[in-house]
Amino acid sequence: MKKQSNPQPSPFKTVHVQDACGMTLAHDMTEIIPDKSKGPAFKRGDRVQAADICRLMRMGKNNLYVLDLDETQVHEDEAVFELASALAGPGVEFSGTPSEGKLQLYAAYPGLFRVNVAALTEFNMLDDVMCASIHTNIAVNKGDSLAATRAIPLVIDRAKLDQATALAKSAYPIFSVSMFNPLKIRLAIIGNEVYDGLIQDRFQAIVEEKTARLGAQILEVNILPDDRKRISAQIRDYMDKETDLIITTGGMSVDPDDVTRESIEAVGFDEVHYSAAVLPGAMFLLGYTPKITIMGLPACGLYHRTTIFDLMLPRIMAGERPGKRELASLCHGGLCRNCPICRFPDCAFGKSA
Missing domain, CATH: 3.90.1170.30 (Pyrimidine nucleoside phosphorylase-like, C-terminal domain)
Known part of the structure; x- marks a missing residue:
């Protein structure tokens, strides 16, 4: 036969109102004053004071449920x-x-x-x-x-x-x-079409707005053609200055003219990760030296309001150094649904279990 355990003592106890001083009420107690008010005169958890006894009796409370708590x-x-x-x-x-x-x-x-x-x-x-x-x-x-x-x-x-x-x-x-760090950021906008004046750049305004929202400022912007040597030279120049974060835009896909990735790798970053399990933003690049982070933004940032950049920028500004596994783990929740009205960050994009 199964041995019965001793029941726990009930924390609730009925006492006469005059004996309730110092005890804890087990529930809210409503007081109604005709034509004036109705509301909790005493709340659950209140300790009954001597001065409360008369008021409780006027409310018709002769007996109370109180909490009779012990040290357990x-x-x-x-x-x-x-x-x-x-x-x-x-x-x-x-x-x-x-x-x-x-x-x-x-x-x-x-x-x-x-x-x-x-x-x-x-x-x-x-x-x-x-x-x-x-x-x-x-x-x-x-x-x-x-x-x-x-x-x-x-x-x-x-x-x-x-x-x-x-x-x-x-x-x-x-x-x-x-806290977000007030990073020193430098931007390189890359693309023959922008460098030659065939189209007007829109990336600078996008990057400036998103970094400013987190308390950072773009210190320098340069527009470059799709030229490996010039891109690498500009990145080295940024690295020689007081720079925390370098952002490049464009030139990250598989077209013959897209050489940004190779140009970044040629500079000699200690760690470079290319691609992320996020759409839009699959062709994203993230790299590090001991003191500098570089982010290569694909062209999707021009056409989508929210991308991989919105997921990674706050983490970089908070001092994180996400690696390959972190970029891969974004897969669950990494598909933007391109809602007609964007509600990010109040949506599932970029949120994993």
């Missing part, structure tokens, strides 16, 4: 502060007052929001706690909502709460916001 039990409003504190890393803050037992986590400043997805999943595998967030690697502004957490029951066992906070602390930070 924690009310949800207290528990959620412990959960939020354990989850929040640099650049993440949370509101001071729980709403329905829940706390919102916010961005303390503009930057790149990062989530330790594996750790967050493990956190949600635990009993009686939860936390939901927006996607990782999202550019956020100060005050943006990032996540929300709560304890599931009104009263959570101290052991379960400690287990959840310990997991979050061991994976610290599960949530963080990395």
Whole structure:
């Protein structure tokens, strides 16, 4: 015969109102003043004070449901502060007052929001706690909502709460916001058609708008023909100056005149990755020296409002150095649906599980 476990003591208790001083209310208590007001005079989690007794009796409350907690039990409003504190890393803050037992986590400043997805999943595998967030690697502004957490029951066992906070602390930070660096950026616009004046360049305005949005500035712009030596020489010139990020536009496809990739490789970057599992943006190039990053933008940036550039620029500006695996991992969510009205970043583009 299966041995029955001892039931946990109920945290709810009925007491006479005159005996409730110091106890915690188990639910909201509504007060109605005819022709004047109706609302919660006392909220769930409030501790009954001596001065409250007369008011409760005037409200017709002779008996109350109160929380009779011992050291092994924690009310949800207290528990959620412990959960939020354990989850929040640099650049993440949370509101001071729980709403329905829940706390919102916010961005303390503009930057790149990062989530330790594996750790967050493990956190949600635990009993009686939860936390939901927006996607990782999202550019956020100060005050943006990032996540929300709560304890599931009104009263959570101290052991379960400690287990959840310990997991979050061991994976610290599960949530963080990395500030964008004010990078020194130089731009090379490449293409015979632009260099010869046959068409007007539109790439400069696009790049300037997207970098400025994240707090960066283009320091220098040069227009070059599809000439390997001239392109390589210009890139070397940029590298000899105070430059954090070099951006090239055009010349990244398979046409005979497209020599930008070869010109970049000839300069001698330590690491060069060509192609990404993203559409639009498959023929994207990303390379590094110890101090400089180079991004080669394909021509799709002229025809699509949102491309691989919008996914990678915030990460570069936050100090990341994505490699081949990161570019490959964009495959899940890397297909832009070319919606008639673009809602990026409030869409699935660039967001993987």
